[in-house]
Amino acid sequence: MSVGRSPTGLEPAVPHISRRQVLSLLPAAGLAAWASPVRAATGVDHARLLANTVAIFAGTPEVNARPEVAGKLAAILRTARQRLAAMDQAGDGELFSGLRLGTDDANLRLAFQYLYEIALATRTPGGELDGDASAQRRVVDGLLWLHERHLQDQSAGYYGNWHNWEIGIPTHVSRTLVLLADRVREVRPDLTATYIASMDAYLRNGKNGDVDLDSRFHTGANLADITANRMLQGALTGDDARVGKAIADQATVFATIDPYRLRHGVTDGYYRDGSFIQHHSVAYTGSYGRILLTRVVQTLKMLQGVTSGGATDLADVVYGWVADGFAPLIFEGWMMEIVKGRAVSRTTTGYADVGLIVEAIADLADHVEGAGALALKKYAKFLPGVDTAAFVSPVSIARYSAIRADPAIPAADLNPPERCVAFNSMDRTVHRRPGYAFALARSSERISKYEYMNGENLMPWFQGDGAYYLYLAGEDQREVYGVDYYTTVSPYRLAGVTAPVEERRTVPELYGRFWYDNPGHPLNFTSSSESQNTYVYFPRAGNAFSGGTTLGAYGVAGMVQSDDAAWTAKQAGTLPGDFVAYRNARATKSWFMLDDEIVVLAANVAGQGGRAATTTVDSRIAAPGDVIALTGEGWDGGAWQAGDTTPPRWLRYANGTRRSAVGYAFLTRQPVTAGLETVTRSRRVVRAANPDTGVTKNVFTATIDHPASGEVSTVAYALVPGATEAGLRRYARGPLTVLANNRHVQAIRHGTLGIVAANVFTDGPHHAGRLLVDGPASVIVRYGERTAVALSDPTTKRDRVTVLLHGAPLRLVTADDGVTVRQVPGGTLVQAATRHAHGRTFTATLR
Known part of the structure; x- marks a missing residue:
């Protein structure tokens, strides 16, 4: 291959x-x-499988003698000594000090993890505990103790998170049994079989104590974890069938x-x-x-x-x-x-x-x-x-x-140095150039708006509504993104998001726990039920249009913003009366990704339900001591300052300390609110398990307000990474032209690049400059000695997508499979067979 x-x-x-x-x-x-x-x-060599596994986690004498490995060996030893000390200090009902067992599945998982960490040190060549029989015996005794008190009674077990019982605990147990296989056989030869029988019994989302490929729990990374554990278990018992099926x-x-x-x-x-x-x-x-x-x-x-x-x-x-x-x-x-x-x-x-x-x-x-x-x-x-x-x-x-x-x-x-990737199967787009990368998160009826679970990501509501991240070269991204971005930037003001003006409450604030609990309802809301997934943890959107196309290293993406599955079901009377769902704002959006800029268009923007809405052009964070400059210019050529009510022609955010800058060139007149604010919040506001550590950041936000009058509005601007003031002034003379910006069509032309790109959101033929596009569709055309065309179906539902290039007829040079080109009165018709293409781009080169 x-x-x-x-x-x-x-x-x-x-x-x-x-x-x-x-x-x-x-x-x-x-x-x-x-x-x-x-x-x-x-012909499965079980001894080789076990030896390979020990070498993976503990190393080999030759490898462990190398100086670059010394830090890892020291860490293994240090951790094991800490765990042994915790065993020495354990109180009644504890195996390790501070880990109360019996009702907390996470603590039980940690207890098995600590035993594994001790066992690992006793099998690490070159370590001070290598071969320590006393420590190994303590691990075996600990395994016996835990099984007798907290695992063998399976009617009392399996509380809390299923992942701990089916993956977390078996992972640590299986690896520990591999590391101490000889010691276990010497001390308790029945222990391995006993544990395997219990682990099979706890595989409750499986089938007959084994993997069930039809189970929604046994997929992807979870399946890989479970099967890796079962390979080790089969090798320990010489069970070819178990190893083979796991493979x-x-x-x-x-x-x-x-x-x-x-x-x-x-x-x-x-x-x-x-x-x-x-x-x-x-x-x-x-x-x-x-x-x-x-x-x-x-x-x-x-x-x-x-x-x-x-x-x-x-x-x-x-x-x-x-x-x-x-x-x-x-x-x-x-x-x-x-x-x-x-x-x-x-x-x-x-x-x-x-x-x-x-x-x-x-x-x-x-x-x-x-x-x-x-x-x-x-x-x-x-x-x-x-x-x-x-x-x-x-x-x-x-x-x-x-x-x-x-x-x-x-x-x-x-x-490659220049790359645009449409991850349309997961509603994501990445655009890369030397000096920056742009990452866009979309959502649809196929892909969730966000994920919340177990007290993590407590305020996620708009993360899939066109939120974008502009990474600049040479920066420590921990200072501009990561957990501190979500901690200090308002969840309603994530860069790129159009959000209704309202206050929402987190799941724990709404229900007093990390999930909505209502097992008596027909939808059976429990912590790991399908209804919990559908309406609480990771609800999908309601729109079909989310996707785009790429042409070489250029790209266009579009999305029709919608409500999530919970709001829709609530309006239909499907959900319980005390279930809280939130209505979203509306917007039709496009992102055109070029060389020096990313053009953003929004149309049909409305808060819905008598609410105002806000579109965030950008939100960026910096250390409180960083030197920040915010400059701009109005459409009359005069200086723009924070607090001005007149629409700016451009703004520039510059971090003098980090020598980075982003420009914002506005392509239509629209009032913009921009400014800096010092924000201090605890990291715990976004994740319950985070340390209660206060974070202080200098937060820059530029927003466009949409009134609650019921009128819809439009937005058009370009993000310009690394912009200078002189470069931003040049946008007054081009090269960007907005060809259309409404709920039917959003299109731009870049004169220098010779590119025309468009999203058509509604059925039927629509004009975008010299193009006539049969929508819904995404299209990029680059004119030149050879004209390149790229098109796709962002709804993933159409059998074919067509675009008519007006002008002199063009002849086909090359085309992807499924693309046909023919000359028609008035121009050249390019058609792609998009049935079952799942949003994939089709291209043709014409002459």
């Missing part, structure tokens, strides 16, 4: 692989065991999701365009996608030499995930906010996320063949150096350090 870019450069490099292809790539051991419920002599089950996560031919009803996983979805409708590359990447790479390492056959082709699939799923979303070592779900509210996302991805990349390079292996190593060297203390494996630290130190490996990005 080849890797790399397509000849046109317009399609992602993800190797698309079907479920049938996945099964054909599995080792014979996996298939034979999957097909047979009894143990089969299929086969996990292999299903490699299959590219085809939304028109779902297997087991699963929408979680990687899509053709590089999108990753978890929880059925949440854009999640940066959190669950990262977990899945880590786990499958660990599995490749665990299974090395374990069965006959290889997994090179599966490794190539994972290479595609990295090249076209992760790389576009990583900017100077920072994972973008738009794909983190509820994790945006955590204090350790961003650079830490990428550190774990880099570990997987370094390891994956040993499993990918040919040019892909070198490309991964170059990328690992290109990204800013990461803190290896967070790496899981000492072996990975040594491997990554060797890559960084090798002068024969040049640093190189997996992204």
